[in-house]
Amino acid sequence: MGQKRITRRSFMGKAAGVTGGMMAARSIMLEATPIGLPAHPPAPSDTIRFGIIGVGMRGGGLLPAAIKLPGVECVAACELYTSRQELAKQIVGKPIQITERYQDLLDRKDIDCILAPVPDHWHERIVLDCCKAGKDVYVEKPMTHEVQQGFPIIDAAKKYNRIVQVGSQEPSSMLYTKARELMQQGVIGDVCLVESTMGRNSPCGAWRYAIPPNLSPQTLNWTTWLGSAPKRPFSKERFTRWRCWEDYGEGISGDLFIHSLTGIHYAMDVQAPPKRAATMGGLFRWHDGRDFPDVMTTVYDYPNFRAMLRVTLNTSESEVYRFMGTHGILEMGGIENPRGFTIMPQDGKNHNPCAPAWPSEMEAAYSKKWHAEHDTPPGEAKAIESVSYYAPPDYDSTSEHLWNFFQSVRTRRPSIEGPEFGNNAAIACHMANYAYFHNAIAVWDHEARKLTSA
Ligand SMILES: NC(=O)c1ccc[n+]([C@@H]2O[C@H](COP(=O)([O-])OP(=O)(O)OC[C@H]3O[C@@H](n4cnc5c(N)ncnc54)[C@H](O)[C@@H]3O)[C@@H](O)[C@H]2O)c1
Incomplete structure (x- = not known):
């Protein structure tokens, strides 16, 4: 993957995430490796x-x-x-x-x-x-x-x-690949917390998809569709809106958290399920017989960081991921940069004397000494640069993911998202529901390969 600087270069006096100093903003358009353009068409x-x-x-x-x-x-x-x-x-x-x-x-x-x-x-x-x-x-x-x-x-x-x-x-997205590379280089320091939030506010967003008018036992093989799920009479709702029921789906965690978990596991190079998960949520609006809540927040305990995932199906809100490190924030998505991510650096230092509740003389003496030792001499201040990375307007990570799959089939190179990776993310997704429905902290028992409560 390449990157191309686009011409806009602007300076902002103040920017979120930076205390003191001047922040410069730079924009970079990422360029995808052309998918599927081998030197010669495949035989x-x-x-x-x-x-x-x-x-x-x-x-x-x-x-x-x-x-x-x-x-x-x-x-x-x-x-x-x-x-x-x-x-x-x-x-x-x-x-x-x-x-x-x-x-x-x-x-x-x-x-x-x-x-x-x-x-x-x-x-x-x-x-x-x-x-x-x-x-x-x-x-x-x-x-x-x-x-x-x-x-x-x-x-x-x-x-x-x-x-x-x-x-x-x-894992096939150029944005995640670049974000992972930058975080591995330490661009935002040690990441101790990751947040992911999103919201929807429509029947479609809450999986109430339109029921096709000709759907019937004559047009659908209902018995096969049920598979190993409990036997039930034909249900148009269950076929069309299966995400709402635990016999077939996992609600918010399996439909939406799983994308956040996959992105976080990939970007943070996570190789195992989280150790613990705690969930709060509730069903407030979509009382249509579904099994799952329409609001859900889960906090995960990974060895080196914590992750907080939040979804509501009752208020629309753009999807944002915030990787929060000791040297700044990498924010992906959101209103400002919906098709990319921005790195907002922080130096992690004091920018003013920090001596609360000292008597005035003592405070003044400390302050004087502090400024003498820490203030940047006039003319030597350096801009702290925030950098935004963008995907091209027509970029589609699904095509890239499919291409990676077919390349693995062709070359036998291991998949970019193989079963071990998929299992770790899926276990994390199941932990969210386990914690919610058991009203307990879900604990992953690595030896027994099962979930327990704490
Ligand atoms: N990666 C993504 O961004 C993304 C987006 C949407 C859905 N999904 C996933 O894709 C999967 C399908 O979701 P969907 O929304 O397309 O569901 P869907 O109900 O719209 O489509 C599934 C189709 O599979 C058919 N089907 C079911 N069992 C079958 C069987 N045994 N043999 C043949 N056909 C069978 C059904 O008739 C149905 O038409 C789910 O796992 C979902 O989580 C992924």
Whole structure:
């Protein structure tokens, strides 16, 4: 990844995060390594052929992005709902196999790998079946629906020597890559606290997606959709808004926290689940029979820092990540820089004498001495520079994440977001709900590989 300085260079007398001195602001537009532009077009024999299982909201985005990549071809789609079978055909725009049985895709010798953007209660089964069938698999986030599902996936990927990539795209994002690099260089010092906040304020934001008018047991294979979830009569709501129910999803933690957790684990080079998590939340507004709260704050205990994640589905607020270090703040997103991040340096020093509640003479003497020793001589003040990094306007980390997956399939290079990484982030996501529903601190028992309460 390269970077290009853009011409704007402005100086601000005062800026958030800096006490004293002058702050200079610099802007840098990041340049992506051109995706999928090899020196020569891949030979037909080098083409990766994939099948997709699930062409819903996410699949409807992954599929067009994947088929735009060079040297990649979709040859089959598995869907349980007829209108989405139609959607798959429309997206691909040429004849492909359409089936309701994903095993049909796994049986095909000419399919190299599978994209699996299916609801979370299907993730484990499909990944295990793909590995066993010798197919690499891109499974959506969170990698697991339940804590105990992660280690069998790791074992299967090893046993069958398969690429398993999890679909939170943050590790492929040029922004996270640059932020991680800068933090590893110590640009903001020791990071002791990370905050991530976001809010939504609409039925759609609270997962109340419109129910398709033709949805019925005749157009949807409801029994297969339920899979290993408890048997229930056909429910349009559960199919369309599955994120609301614990039989299929994990609410805020699995849908939204997981992106923050993935970004934080990647940027902070976290290699294990957090030790503990405490959650407060509540269901205040969306009383539609859902299992999950619409407001949730979780505090995580990592060995070298703490992380505080907060989401509300009741007030709109831009998504912000704040990595807070001893030498400043790296703020990603937010109103000021929604498609990038800004580093706001701090020197961590006193800028005035700090001698509270001293008698006046003693205070005056100390103050005089302090200024004599610390004040910058006139003309020697240096500007402290804040730097903003931006992604190009058309930048899309999902395409980059897909490209990384297909490159791993092609070259057998380990995935940028493999099953160990995916499991650590998924465990952290499950800890948030465990703490909320048990009304206790969730503790990750590394030896027993399970969650307990404290
Ligand atoms: N990475 C991201 O930014 C992102 C964004 C949205 C969703 N997701 C993830 O993508 C996954 C899918 O979410 P969605 O919103 O697209 O759900 P969705 O309900 O809109 O689509 C899922 C589709 O999978 C199909 N399906 C379910 N089980 C199947 C099976 N056994 N065989 C074949 N088809 C099956 C359903 O019929 C449905 O059409 C979830 O894990 C979600 O967390 C990720």
